[in-house]
Amino acid sequence: MNILSDHAALRVQDLSVWHGQSALVRGIDFSIARGGVMTLLGESGSGKSLLAQAIMGNLPASLRCSGQIEIDGERSDAADAALRQRGWGRRIALLPQEPWLALDPTMKVARQVAETYELVSHPAADTQDESLRAARKDAHTLAVQALASLGLSDAADKYPFMISGGMAQRVAFLATHAAGAPLLIIDEPTKGLDADRRGEVLALLQRAQQQGMSLLCITHDVWLARALGGELAVMLEGRMVERGQADVLLAQPRHAYTRRLLAADPACWAQPRAQAVASPPSPVVVEVSDVAKSFGQQRLFSGISTRLHAGEIVAVSGPSGAGKTTFGNIVLGLLAPDAGQVKRGAGLPRTAFQKIYQDPAAAFAPAVTLRQSLRDLVRLHGLDWQQLESLLARMRVSLALLERLPRQVSGGELQRIALARVLLMRPALIFADEPTSRLDPLTQQEVMALLVEHARQAGSAVLLVTHDADIVRCVADRRLLLGPAHEPA
């Protein structure tokens, strides 16, 4: 038995992923001890998700991998995915990113968790009806117990769309974990979550670790890497550029890229220079007086009054579900308030009120090339194409990208194109709805800096919704707090 306990939970040797002749991930070596934690830190496109897929044995058909992978003492050729696929759920499990999208919307929560118990963990002894019924009943009991252990008893009879994102994440965790795989790979668990929910995710992972699971966590979230501790590896362009104990590495990064990555964390951004807040002559772009909005029985906010001046950056904050996006849409005129008034500045056309979306790919016509989309816009308003090109150049967007469809461009590039598109309209107000929450830290910093710089230059007011308190602190001139209990100050 002594020999068995020597096995690492996961050992990867010389793992490479190939697309044709080019290596997307190359020469990766690492191991995770039983009960250990390893975090892979890197921006999107650095190959960290590919590495996880290769370990799972779930690469797209156009890719192949080479090297050796050892899971719980069982060694296999990396190319032999079938062997590892047989261990899915039992030996190795993957918690996908944005797990609420991975749950079946037509199935109740308890049933989804029970399914893993019934089919993977405690399958029926034979195919007799009685045996199948017993297995199903046991599975249901186990699922309900598991849900209760994570404080999800109330959610058992609900459908996934009726529970919050944090709860959905715990449900997905239970469903992946139900068959007791000792090794769990977690893909971007905190992507797009606000601070409270990030804390929940961390607690979940720490709990799993205390129960003896080994974790391989893939993230671009420096905060999570620091909080999880254990071993940390930094990925860049398919290579591991730096590796070590998380606390040591984060305190004293050696590689230049790691230093840049750490500096891009909003917690480390420079404080803004003192702004002359809305000096009197700058005109009012929009005046909101005493607006309220409810959806059905749920009152989102009421009695909100504010003035937005040209060139001012105002952060809208409040807990999730407080109606931040709804408020922005009311200011833009996309929604009518239940009470109160929104007065837009005199002489400003409708097109002077623009919006930047959280997911830039959702804001472009998917079947039309970017060049066509932008050319349509230039033609509609009789604008100058040259001006657009110079804007794109300032955003450091290569013009060659315009030949592509929106989904063929990375999120950071597309968000910059979206910003250029909006700036072309000479906006008086830009409503930026979580514009960087889906981007990785370096891109986030760059896009946010461009947004601030160009909005200031163009004299546009910016209404910024973000869940990241650090960004609010560094970027915003003032804050607007939303919430059901809000009273006008």
Added chain:
Amino acid sequence: MSLSSDYLLEPEARRWTCAQIAGGLLLVLIVLFAWLGPLLIDADPARQQLARFLEAPSLAHPLGHDQLGRDMLARLLHGTRLSLSLAVVSVLSAAIPGVLIGLLAAWCGGWIERVLAAFADAVLALPGLLLVLLLAAFAPGGFWPLYVGISLALWVEYFRVVRAASRILLASPQVEASRLLGFGPGYIVRRHLLPALLPRLFTLMRFGLAGAVLAMSALGFVGVGLQPPTPELGVMMIELLPYYREAPWLLGAPVGVLFLTLLGLLLLSPQKGRS
């Protein structure tokens, strides 16, 4: 996108796939066959030569003769031309108003949408053939009631599909962004809605085409539609069904033409989820 790496981001070459080329060729051949064939072969499709009853194919008459000794190839050519043009016209005249009314309903919402939806449901409550029979009762044996009836029965499908899909799209960020940028309804329909709707419409039209040909034959069978001396694919199928043992090629010819037409359409239609 867990795999947002460069290899997935290469611009997609806009090329025709092999299947689409094959489908296009097939359709071109069928159209040429139906269009030019009757001009090249000057046999009269209605001329009966009872002595040549069910005659086997020969060089002079590649498909032989039917149960009344009529030249089968000539009948097939004329039948294909008549059936396909009738089917295309009725499908188009169902699809165009269906799509337009569907877009109108999704765009306006409110009571306009409810009234249009209720009307569509009412039409759907009547079986399609009954509707055609009703119309045909006013003008028996004519061409027009057939065509109007089939369109009237088919438009509801287009309406429902377009309305359901458009409602989702119209509420999406992509349309919201375009509206904020100042684009009008025409642009949103052209750039956002139609590209998303066309694959579904193609599928519907494909089934509609087959349905129209079969509906015409069914109507012919109950004596309302086109009547037997007229060479029409559906009517021919029904006429020749009793002789499938003695002369299977006769029944095979109209069935084959219909099959190849649908196959061509199937191959030609845009493939979804190819990325």
